[in-house]
Amino acid sequence: MDIPRIFNITEGAHRIHNPFTPEKLATLGEALRLEPGTRVLDLGSGSGEMLCTWARDFGIIGTGIDMSQLFSEQAKIRAEELSVADRVEFIHGDAAGYVADEKVDVAACVGATWIGGGVAGTIELLAESLRTGGVILIGEPYWVQLPPTENVAKGCYAGSISDYLMLPELLASFGDLDYDVVEMVLANQEGWDRYEAAKWLTMRRWLEANPDDDFGKDVRAQLTSEPVRYATYTREYMGWGVFALMAR
Structure with a gap:
């Protein structure tokens, strides 16, 4: 069980597999008013930076599930580096359908809502692990400006314009699912640049x-095209944020 090889290569040096910076992760933890002993489930936990730093900084107890063998191993190493291996657990496995044995205070899927077939299905899945009164975290892209054509949307790696919403519509969609939006932290341009541009050096080093x-031919093709594609499409049209939700 693993993710496509290209992602293990391009993001192999990433600690955070989305457009958040370490500062944004810390801001999110502070915004949630995390307290020691808070139980957090993270579906699609990547290299574990969120759970590991929150365990260090806020004293949370966490479980992360990720399909990437590489990222799961990196998460365990990170937990040891930050001396929080007794507080966080990382499981290499399929997060789709995963339900915690013990109800958690925060159930998160930060940038992998495909595991539930989209935002609505992922919220439904996370709710199965959540205690009454707990918080769901959803990390999701949105359009900063609506692409003028379907080809522009595809340049952002969207299947179509309808794949994502503008920010006001995304926030309204949570209400349509009977959830209150109680916090949000949005990525900035620096976060996007660090997430995307860091892949290029990783690809070049891998090729060498x-x-x-x-x-190698696939990696070379991606390295050749990605800087211009990113600057033309994703950087101009896409936003990304984490939204904290509570059931009404």
Whole structure:
């Protein structure tokens, strides 16, 4: 079980697999008013930076599930580095359908809502692990400006314009699901640049270290096209944020 190889390569040096910076992760933890002993479930936990830093800074207890073998291993290493391995657990597995044995205070899916077939299905899945009165966290892209054509949307790696909403419509959609939006922290341009541009050096280093790998042509093609694609499309049209929800 693993994610497509290209993602393990392009994001292999990332600690955060979304457009958040470490400062934004800290801001989110503060915004949620996390207290020691708060139980957090993170579906699609990546390399574990959110749970590990929150365990260090706020004293939370966390469980993360991720399909990437590499990222799961990196999460465990990070927990050891920050001396929080006794507070956080990382499971290499499929987060789709995962329900915690013990109800949690915060149930999160930060940037992987495909596990529930979209935002609504992911919220429904997370709610199964959540205690009454708990908080759901959803990390999701939105349009900063509406793409003028479907081709522009595809340049942002969206299937179509309808894949994402403008921010006001995204916030309204949570209300349509009978949830209050109680907090939000939005990525900024620096976060987007760090998330996307950091992939380019990683790809170049991988190509230098693996000159005979048959997959090299795919990595080379992506490295050649990504800077211009990102600057033309994603950087101009896409936003990203984490939204804290409570059931009404």
